Amino acid sequence: MSILSNCEITCSCGKTFEAEVWKAVNIFDDPDLKDVILSGRFNTVECPHCKKVFYHEHFFMYQDLQNELIAYVYPKKEQEFAKNLRQKMLSEFNALTKDMQDFAEIDFEPVIYFGIEDLIDTIKNEDNSKDEIDILNFIAKRIDLDLIKIKPSKARNLCILHTIPKSKKSTGNLKKDIVSGLEQLLKYNPNLVEYENLLARIKQNISCLDEILLHKKTK
Numbered sequence: 001m002s003i004l005s006n007c008e009i010t011c012s013c014g015k016t017f018e019a020e021v022w023k024a025v026n027i028f029d030d031p032d033l034k035d036v037i038l039s040g041r042f043n044t045v046e047c048p049h050c051k052k053v054f055y056h057e058h059f060f061m062y063q064d065l066q067n068e069l070i071a072y073v074y075p076k077k078e079q080e081f082a083k084n085l086r087q088k089m090l091s092e093f094n095a096l097t098k099d100m101q102d103f104a105e106i107d108f109e110p111v112i113y114f115g116i117e118d119l120i121d122t123i124k125n126e127d128n129s130k131d132e133i134d135i136l137n138f139i140a141k142r143i144d145l146d147l148i149k150i151k152p153s154k155a156r157n158l159c160i161l162h163t164i165p166k167s168k169k170s171t172g173n174l175k176k177d178i179v180s181g182l183e184q185l186l187k188y189n190p191n192l193v194e195y196e197n198l199l200a201r202i203k204q205n206i207s208c209l210d211e212i213l214l215h216k217k218t219k
Contacts, residue, residue, distance in 0.1 A: 068153035108153035154215035
């Protein structure tokens with residue numbers, strides 16, 4: 001659920017006023033708020049005294065359960081308290097998963113950001129990744145590729161895309177099949193930067209696939 005509430009705000013002109021700001025954002029309920037965040041209009045307020053328009057920085061929660069992203073976004077100035085705030089976040093989140101039905105089946109941890117810029121970077125990166133995944137899905141139907149799905153939260157932590165190809169012509173070695181799948185994909189479309197980076201990473205150290213495959217979806 002997205003939550004909009006009144007907040008007392010002090011402008012740089014020294015005057016205090018009340019304005020409505022978002023305290024929680026749920027992308028499933030309010031998908032337009034994602035574009036508001038990316039556009040820089042999120043939680044911007046206007047001082048009624050000096051007419052200055054500015055971003056009011058305060059804590060809010062961002063939820064995108066489909067992509068396994070729950071972010072606790074704190075003001076930058078609170079980064080010095082990162083350790084304590086992370087502990088507080090995990091404690092509150094564990095309580096939510098026990099008490100609220102919407103959170104009961106969540107099997108991933110929230111992330112913590114200091115400043116909305118880090119959240120914006122994450123959203124933009126994942127939008128770019130989605131474009132490449134969409135291209136992979138299109139190509140996989142035309143050439144001999146199977147798809148391996150990785151849990152989105154784990155893929156984010158590992159800095160990889162959550163869908164990776166493997167060759168349908170199995171060699172009996174899954175790692176080799178993934179390398180072959182990536183090579184076939186990039187031969188068909190050499191402009192997929194994220195998949196090119198993944199292939200280079202695997203060729204440099206194929207054992208990195210061990211951790212990636214630990215988080216393979218089974219459904």
